Amino acid sequence: MTPLRTDTLDQLDVPVPGYDRSAVTAGIVHIGVGGFHRAHQAMYVDRLLESGTATDWGICGVGVLPSDARMKAVMDEQDCLYTLVLKAPDGSWEPRVIGSIVEYLLAPDDPEAVIEKMADPAIRIVSLTVTEGGYNFHAVTGEFDADNPAVQADLQPGATPRTTFGLVVEALARRRARGITPFTVMSCDNIQGNGHVAQRMFTAFARLRDPELAGWISAEVAFPNSMVDRITPATTDEDRAEIARRYDVQDGWPVVCEPFTQWVLEDRFTLGRPPLEDVGVQVVADVEPYELMKLRLLNASHQGLCYFGYLAGYRLVHEVAQDPLFARFLLDYMDREATPTLAPVPGIDLDAYKHQLIERFSNAGVRDTVARLCAESSDRIPKWVLPVIRENLAAGRPSPLASAIVASWARYAEAVDEQGEPITVVDRLAESLTAVARTQRDDPLAFVRQRAVFGDLVDEPRFTEPYLAALDSLHRAGSRATLTALVGQPAR
16 A cells, blocks of 8 residues: 655556645645645645646645644655545545645644744735634624633733634734734634624734734725635545545545535735635625525524434435425525525526425435534524524514524433433533423523523513424424424424
């Protein structure tokens, strides 16, 4: 078996970078190098490099968590190379070795190296995939959480920065002091108005540190909005073994994903950008119609299938989506409740897009897990599902299906499925969520009474009535009977 390294590329029987990686220099620092970044942004930059352009737009990856040490070890061992495999619905695989990441730094080991890398004039973009919860804002108020202990530690005089906020703001402060134009901060996370959110959060942190610096960041740093889309499940040992078997490649951390990919990016940068439109990125003046389409159709539908599906005994996403009952429920949700909240999306046939989503979810080759979609719900539901409910309420429209999705989360949070099997709830609020959820058979509104997550929705009967009906049905009859009662029925 051939280990994946620069000096073994010519021995591999899979497509490899045709460009000279030694000539590629970093113009982008990316914080949060996981599967999605490597299946998406790094893949697009690799395409550019393969076309013979953008050699000064390579990527320096950065890990900010101690758990990123594993990625650091693999990146160092493999010269930052990895195998990306596209899994098609027909079972075929399309591999390629990606070479656009040229360096990887681990902030807990050497925060100074990370800060100085971002302060280097050669770096013109700092991009982010730090998950929905990584922006440190309150789910209801949208305000920066200044009480976060990690944030407070970074704000102490003379502190060595440890958080993303501390590292990025310190790098910007150094560029300001040295007279260097600031880099662009480019969020690639699934948050509505992700650029606007990033601007508010980083500026809020900077204001706590130095109001003048915050003013400079607000005036001088670009924070473009973006919409990103590619279903990328976590890499499994089975993926590693199958890649080794098929291609004789020893890759410590390959990436597998669906063939579909989309990136819509606002054209707003302080120091230029790579010509991403040449490799399929939609560079536009206004991202909002695209991002709302994705968040309220794709992301919210993932929440719509995962809790009901897990409770019913499904463990793989394609199995849920191939079940006609679940597919009908998702289409009903998208047609009846999500679509009325969307503006027209330039160049997109929404009806075709919705049916394409069901096809993508049904891709058995991807083998995405239901548990992955159920994780970190307290960060996801408030950003993807609750806005649909609130907007429909404001317009006088009912939202029984979205309300039922919330009820399915509440039932899932009890941490036991319909077969009596335990559920491992993965969420930063898991302990408190499960404790509250286990009281709701006696106090059915207990879960949505958590105002830090749900705001004042508990005071709105047009939400609580369908929510309570769905939760009661889940307890009495289970997920399939609950969905059967919901699909195809006109909203009341």
